[in-house]
Amino acid sequence: MENLITRYRNVTILAVILFVQVLGLAVQVKRSGADESTRLIRLWTISSVTPLEKAIVWCQGGLGNIWNNYIYLRGVRQENRDLKFEIERLRLEQVRLADDAHQARRLQALLGFKEQYIAKTVAAQVIGSSGSEKSRLIYIDKGLADGVEKDMAVITADGVVGKVLLASGSAAQVLLINDRSSGVGVILDKSRLQGVVKGTATGELVLENVMTDNVVSPGELVVTSGGDQIFPKGHTLGLVTRVSPGADLFLNIRVKPSTNLSSLEEVLVITKREDRAPSLAASGSERAVDILSRRLPSVPDKPAVDPNKAPATGTPPPPTNPPTTAPQSVVNGETPATRSAQPASPKPQGEASATNPGNLRAANSARQGAVRPARSQKPAPAAKKISEPIAKPGTSVPAPVQPAPVQPAAGKSAADQAAPDNPGTSEDKPH
């Protein structure tokens, strides 16, 4: 017997090593909380690996910042201009959406809904991964010390990323939504069908539990339903890419994640959520015309004119509203009328400039309305364009009032007065 063991010493050692590992695996599988039995080992590994990863990411980030912020600045001015225009456009759109949101809040309050709001998030940097296609998880540089705990949702601006699986003092392990052991409760945005999105072994996302008698079309948006108690409701998860009949009367629906899960750099961990009943306080009920009016220069006060006093020269008074033909006469974003009204006023910062057609049209339409009655002119075709994304059927618009010759009051902006009193350009009115 002893000779046998000596002869097959290596094979015996192999058998022993394999047996011990199989035993360990069996214990982990037997216990429901497999993570708990090996938690300490994993914490040690995280604690030993993540400091080095953090240091490398930090150095990498520092070098990248120096290059991007001080050396490679090509196209930054143009980008800055584009972003400013984008902000202008979004602010106007925000006003329109705020109307909708206010209306929705009012209705929700009437129905007694409670919503979950994201109260607090922690921004974290991705510092590592499992390094294996068989386990899709990432490591982030925030842990228990930063308030990150197990089962917290991790998102980006684009959509859902995953959930925290394990948190050590200064780092955490995040299970991505495309891992085969991951599952997210979702709802289809258009058809309002609910299901569960699960990861597959190949890293794809599949929407399960949707019956074949339901109609789901490719391109439909998939958002979180909040039913899993991890991800807040209404966050974008992805788009339906393919629908085919599956097994057992369920559809086989493939979903493309809205976040690029293979190149994550920064993520947000939702560390606090709270239930809040929607309040009726009008927080965003600002009209687009108010924003525009703030950005336009005010019409200067008219000099006091004695109505009893006749003109000395006998010449007729100059018309206050000279007819103009709008687009052709625009120079640097001002019509001749506005130029005459504001001879040398400096352009306020952030005002619509001539290089932005959208803002230019918006500003022009407001100004033209301010200095002459709408009926005296044809609405400039270009002015319609700004109203198209802003105007929304069904929203409350101040009732058009019969125009009277407008005399801008002192201290009140031109657009403030022009917008409600200009039926000729009523479709131009942003709301």
Next chain:
Amino acid sequence: MPITYTSQEQVEVYRFSVPAAIVIPLIALFVQAFVPLQLHFFSILDLPLLVVIFFAVARRSQVAGMLTGSLIGLLQDSLTHQPIGIFGLTKTVVGFGASSLGGKLDVENVGARFLVTLFFFGVHEIVYFTVARGLVKLTLQWSWGHELGAALVNAATATVLFTLLDRFKQRA
């Protein structure tokens, strides 16, 4: 000194300094965990497996091979969220097999290294799938195309990597 079946000549047995034996596997694990964040296709590689094969073949000792494989595999397991021991078991088998083969065949040239890595990558995947599906009940999908592609990429990488790691070899 072992004698090869192929050339009936004695083959060299190598050893490694302690720092090299510790640091090289750790670097492999670290690179495997870090680089896929920047280069996603890098996750198709299994650097810890290549290191296991290299050490096993160079040392030509079955015990050393399986212990190296076991330790590297367990460390790799602890970086994932799956039960600890799947990679451990798999790399133990690969370590044992590679060291056994290294003692019998001359696997010093590029072609032999390519074929050995190709073969042991296949063994690794088969054992992994068997353990993961049979023992741990993980839902895995076997894709011939993917596995073959991964095997070729790993084998090609191994030929370059092994040449670099040869610098750390010391005659026993």
